[in-house]
Amino acid sequence: MTHLPLASLQDVTFTYPEQSAPVLRHFNLEIHAGEFLLVVGPSGCGKSTLLRTLNGLVPHFSGGKFAGKVQVAGLDPLVQSPHGMSTKVGLVQQDPEAQFVVDTVEDELAFGMENQGIAPAIMRTRVGEILERLDIAHLRSRRITSLSAGEKQRVAIGSVLTLQPRLLVLDEPTSQLDPQSAEEVLTTIRQLNEDLGLTVVCSEHRLERVVQYADRILYLPGLGSQPVIGTPQEVLLDLPFAPPLVQLARIFGWRPIPLTVEEARPFLAGLTPRACPSHQHAHRADAPISAHEAPPAIDVQGLWYSYGSDQAALANGSAALRGLDLRVRQGELVALMGRNGSGKTTLLRHLVGLLHPARGRVLVHGLDTQAASVDELIRHVGYVPQDPGSLLFADTVREELQFTRKAHGLPPADAELWLRTLGLSGLGERYPRALSVGERQRAALAAILVAEPSTLLLDEPTRGLDPLEKKNLAAFLKEQSASGRTVILVTHDTELAAECARRVVILSKGQVAADGTPLQVMAQSPGFATHVAALFSGGLLTVADVQKAYEHAA
Numbered sequence: 083m084t085h086l087p088l089a090s091l092q093d094v095t096f097t098y099p100e101q102s103a104p105v106l107r108h109f110n111l112e113i114h115a116g117e118f119l120l121v122v123g124p125s126g127c128g129k130s131t132l133l134r135t136l137n138g139l140v141p142h143f144s145g146g147k148f149a150g151k152v153q154v155a156g157l158d159p160l161v162q163s164p165h166g167m168s169t170k171v172g173l174v175q176q177d178p179e180a181q182f183v184v185d186t187v188e189d190e191l192a193f194g195m196e197n198q199g200i201a202p203a204i205m206r207t208r209v210g211e212i213l214e215r216l217d218i219a220h221l222r223s224r225r226i227t228s229l230s231a232g233e234k235q236r237v238a239i240g241s242v243l244t245l246q247p248r249l250l251v252l253d254e255p256t257s258q259l260d261p262q263s264a265e266e267v268l269t270t271i272r273q274l275n276e277d278l279g280l281t282v283v284c285s286e287h288r289l290e291r292v293v294q295y296a297d298r299i300l301y302l303p304g305l306g307s308q309p310v311i312g313t314p315q316e317v318l319l320d321l322p323f324a325p326p327l328v329q330l331a332r333i334f335g336w337r338p339i340p341l342t343v344e345e346a347r348p349f350l351a352g353l354t355p356r357a358c359p360s361h362q363h364a365h366r367a368d369a370p371i372s373a374h375e376a377p378p379a380i381d382v383q384g385l386w387y388s389y390g391s392d393q394a395a396l397a398n399g400s401a402a403l404r405g406l407d408l409r410v411r412q413g414e415l416v417a418l419m420g421r422n423g424s425g426k427t428t429l430l431r432h433l434v435g436l437l438h439p440a441r442g443r444v445l446v447h448g449l450d451t452q453a454a455s456v457d458e459l460i461r462h463v464g465y466v467p468q469d470p471g472s473l474l475f476a477d478t479v480r481e482e483l484q485f486t487r488k489a490h491g492l493p494p495a496d497a498e499l500w501l502r503t504l505g506l507s508g509l510g511e512r513y514p515r516a517l518s519v520g521e522r523q524r525a526a527l528a529a530i531l532v533a534e535p536s537t538l539l540l541d542e543p544t545r546g547l548d549p550l551e552k553k554n555l556a557a558f559l560k561e562q563s564a565s566g567r568t569v570i571l572v573t574h575d576t577e578l579a580a581e582c583a584r585r586v587v588i589l590s591k592g593q594v595a596a597d598g599t600p601l602q603v604m605a606q607s608p609g610f611a612t613h614v615a616a617l618f619s620g621g622l623l624t625v626a627d628v629q630k631a632y633e634h635a636a
Contacts, residue, residue, distance in 0.1 A: 086114065086115045087112040087113065087115070088113050088115040088116075088154070088155060088248060088249060088281050089111075089112070089113040089136060089152075089153065089154040089249060089281075090112045090113070090151075090152070091109055091110060091111045091150065091151070091152050092110055092150055092151040093108050093109070093110060093149070093150045093151065094106050094108075094109040094110070094135065094148075094149070094151070094152060095108055095109070095147075095148075095150055096131060096135070096140060096141065096146060096147065096148050096149075097146055097147045098131075098144060098145070098146045099144075099146050101146075103305055104305070105128040106128050106131060106132065106135075107305075108308075109132075109150070109309070111132075111309070111311070113249070113281060113283060114281070114297075114298075115248075115279070115281055116275070116279045116280075116281055117281060117282070117297045117298060118271075118275050118281075118282045118295055118296050118297045118298075119281075119282065119283045119284070119296065119297065119298050119299075120284055120285075120286065120289075120292060120296035120299045120300070121133070121283060121284065121286075121300045121302065122286065122287075122289060122299060122300070122301050122302070122321070123301055123303060123548070124303075124304060124548040124550060124551075125287075125518045125519065125521065125546060125547060125551055126305065126518040126520065126521065127302040127303065127304050127305060127307075128302050128305060129253075129285040129302060130176070130253055130285065131144075132285075132302070133173065133251050133253050133283065133285055134173070135152060135159065136152070136154055136159065136167075136171050136173070136249065136251055136283065137154075137159055137164050137167040137168070137171040137173050137251065138159030138162060138163050138164045138166075138167050139164050139173070141160070142159075142160075142163050142164060148160070154167065154170055154171055154249060155170040155171075155248045155249065159171075165197070168194060168197075168198070168242075168245055168247070169198065169245045169246065169247060170247055170248055170249060171247050171248075171249045171251060172239075172242025172243060172245065172247035172249070172250050173242065173251045173253075174235075174238045174239055174242060174250070174252045174253065175253050176257060176519065176546070177469075178234050178235050178237070178238035179226075179234060181241065182226050182237075182241075184226075185226060185227075186223060186224065186225055186226065187213075187223070187224050187229075187237050188209060188213075188222050190237055190240075190241050191209045191212055191213070191237070191240050191241055191244050192205050192209055192244070193241065194241060194242065194245050195208065195244050195245060198245065205244075208244045208246070209244060212240045212243050212244050213240070215243075215274070216236045216240050216243075216270060217236075217270070218233065218236050218237065218240065221233060221237070230263070230421075230422040230423045231258045231259055231260075231263065231422040232259050232260070232263030232264075232266060235255060235258075235259065235263075235267050236267065236270065239252075239255075239270070239271070243274070247280075248280070248281060249281045249282075249283065250271070250275075250280050250281065250282050251282075251283045251284075252271070252282070252283070252285070253285050254285055254286055254287065254545075254546070255267060255268070255271070255284065255286070256268065256286065256288060256291055257286075257287070257542075257545045257546065258422075258468070258542065258545065258574075259422060259574060260419075260420070260421045260422050260574045260609075261291075261574060261576060261609055261610060262421060263421065263422055264288075264291050264574070265291070268291060268292055268295055271284070275295075284296075287544075287546070287547065287549065288575070289318075289323075289324065289325045289549075290325035290326060290327070290577065290613055293314050293318065293325060293328075293341050294341040294342045296314050297313070298312060298313060298314075298317075299311070299312065299313070299314050299317040299318065301317055301321060314339075314341060315338055315339045315341075318339055319332070322550070323548070323549035323550060325613065326612065326613045326614050326624070326625050327339075327340050327341065327342070327343070327345075327346050327613055327617070328340075328341075329625045330346070330625060330628060331346075333625070333628075333629065333634055334349065334352075334632075334634065336349045343613060343616045343617050346617050347617065350617070350618075353633075354633040355631065355632055355633070356630070356631060356632060356633055376411040376412040376414070377411065377412055378409050378410065378411050378412070378445075379410055379411060379412045379414075379446070379536065379537050379568040380409065380410040380433060380445070380446055380537065380570070381408075381409050381443075381444075381445040382407060382408040382409070382429070382433075382442070382443075382444050382445075383407060383442055383445075384405050384406075384407060384441060384442035384443070385403050385405070385407075385432065385439050385442035385443075386401055386403055386404060386405060386439060386440045386441035386442055387401060387402050387403040387428060387432065387439055387440050387592075388401040388402055388403075388440060401440070401592055402425050402428045403425045403428055403429060403432075403593075404591065404592040404593050405441075405442070405593065406425070406442075406589075406592060406593055406594060407594065408429075408587065408594060408597075410568060411568070412536070412566060412568050413563055413564075413566045413567070413568060414563065414568055414569070414584055414585055415559060415560065415562075415563035415568075415569045415571070415582060415583055415584045415585070416569070416570050416571065416583065416584070416585045416587055417571050417573055417578075417579035417582075417585070417586045417587070417600070418430075418570055418571065418573070418587050419572075419573060419574070419576075419579060419586060419587070419610055420588050420589035420590055421590070421609075424589040424590055424591060425589050425591075425592040425593075426541075426572045426589055427467075427468065427541055427572065428592075429589070430465065430539050430541055430570070430572060432444050432451060433446055433451070433463060433465075433537075433539055433570070434446075434456065434459055434460065434463050434465040435451045435454060435455070435456040435459040436456065436465075438451065438452055439451075439452065446459055446462060446463055446537070447462040447536060449462070460490075460535070461533075462535060462536045462537060463535055463536070463537045463538075463539060464530035464531060464533060464535035464538050464539065465530070465539045465541075466523075466526050466527055466530055466539065466540050466541065466543060467541050468541045468542045468545065470522045470523045470525070470526030470527075471514075471515055471522055471526075473526045473529055473530070474514035474515060474522065474525060474526060474529070475514075476514065477513060478510065478512065478514070479501070479506060479510050479511070479512055479517075479525050479528070480501075480511060482514055482525060482528070483495070483497045483501075483528060483529055483532045484497065486529050486530070486532050486533050487533065489533075490533045492533065492534070495532055497510065497532070498510070500528045500531060500532050501528065503528075503558070504524045504525075504527060504528045504531075505551065506521070506524055506525060506528060509521060509525070518546065519546025520546045520547045520551050522546070523543060523545065523546055523547060524551070527540070527543065535567075536567060536568065537567070537568040537569075537570070538569045538570070540559075540569070540570070540571050540572065540573075541572045542572055542573060542574065543555060543571065543573070544573060544575050544578055552575070552578060553581075556581045556582035557582075559571065559582050560582050563584065571583065576604065576610055576611065576612045577612055577613075577624075579600060579604070580600050580604060580612045580614075580615075580623040580624050581624060583600050584600075585597070585598065585599060585600075586599070586600050586603040586604060586610075587603075588603060588607060588610060600623055601621055601623060604623060605619075605621065605623065612624065614627065614628060
């Protein structure tokens with residue numbers, strides 16, 4: 083890696099329309115040619131704004147007040163516009179599907195080059211090279227809608243790489259990916275960085291996935307605050323939130339700070355077990371639920387479902403759900419996990435009546451979803467989909483909550499209580515779609531919870547949440563479960579599942595592959611193990627488990 087500045091921001095101050103406080107205030111940054119820069123910070127701190135400044139989306143498409151100077155590869159994004167910067171900066175946004183314009187993989191890779199007037203022969207060559215480099219040549223003729231989330235992420239990256247940019251900018255590239263897919267995508271990005279000298283700027287909340295790839299970390303503490311930048315070891319040591327291995331390094335005094343499980347293993351020899359180590363029972367969810375503890379809230383019996391031609395899919399084994407059986411009792415907090423495309427979202431849509439079984443039966447609080455209407459089901463079940471924005475349409479967050487109560491025939495409630503509970507105090511009068519991703523997620527959750535459903539279905543609720551918000555969400559979900567509300571949480575976040583779930587169910591190819599306590603399932607499933615479980619054996623899943631089992635460093 084060289085240390086020549088490829089991009090620089092000098093005294094940049096930017097304020098969005100209708101906001102008084104600047105997101106970036108007298109902001110200065112140099113990005114080295116060939117480096118992998120990781121951008122971290124709480125939700126709404128300006129990470130996405132910074133990334134969009136590099137290709138001119140801010141302020142060309144956002145509007146707002148902009149001051150200062152930006153240069154990327156010798157060009158000024160304010161002068162060039164995003165189209166003019168596309169051959170220098172490739173931006174992959176949080177939702178890759180929002181970037182797709184055409185139907186097939188090959189056409190999508192060629193689209194940007196067509197807009198730049200590149201000769202057909204050169205286009206064909208570049209498309210072939212990118213397909214091979216990203217290991218997606220077998221997807222060349224596939225429709226994008228048929229791809230898994232990990233495959234779509236690779237296609238989105240490929241669609242910007244065909245223009246041969248010098249800077250690749252990625253906004254939370256693993257937020258929708260299972261652990262294996264996330265590792266594959268991040269390994270590919272690092273290879274592009276090392277093999278081609280491609281400069282990478284990546285924003286990410288799930289630090290445990292990506293810190294090992296970064297040359298430097300840029301930490302944005304909050305709106306308008308001055309950034310902190312340095313090597314991962316320098317920045318992570320004082321970061322208010324940190325991956326599990328870094329937390330252990332702080333507790334036990336490990337130096338240098340390990341960024342991977344392999345780097346952490348040599349430190350285990352120096353740990354001192356407590357007098358009565360409780361390895362086998364350290365995790366609070368170790369005890370199974372009694373069969374007589376509570377009545378079933380969800381009862382799925384032999385569920386088959388396929389998209390498209392049911393009979394053909396059922397016959398050739400390509401169904402999204404294949405004879406799935408699952409029973410969830412009232413008050414359980416279940417983490418539903420599995421690789422992208424394993425059937426998790428399809429199952430949730432059956433539980434709220436948006437889909438109906440091709441075969442089998444789904445009972446929700448005693449209602450057969452084949453016979454019950456969606457209106458009947460949502461009196462008992464609250465569903466927050468992957469895209470929380472699809473639930474938000476009122477002019478203010480407060481009006482969202484009031485509308486939900488009215489639509490369910492409920493008397494007005496104290497909206498401020500729900501806003502405070504979900505960390506939305508002060509945002510009641512804000513337009514929901516103008517909120518940050520994390521804030522929209524919590525606003526959608528509030529709009530569902532205000533109807534007081536008996537069962538809560540959450541599809542990837544940590545997307546866009548920073549570590550502190552995620553910790554608060556885990557505590558909130560445990561409170562909901564303790565109060566008797568059933569919670570089914572679809573997540574790729576192993577750390578969240580280990581922290582709050584009472585039970586973990588892993589789906590594979592439309593069937594239940596594993597079902598048990600977090601300790602029983604995650605310790606035996608390498609692809610879904612926490613970093614602590616991968617490092618330790620004997621029943622440790624979280625940092626808290628390790629603290630109970632071992633003495634702190636002096």
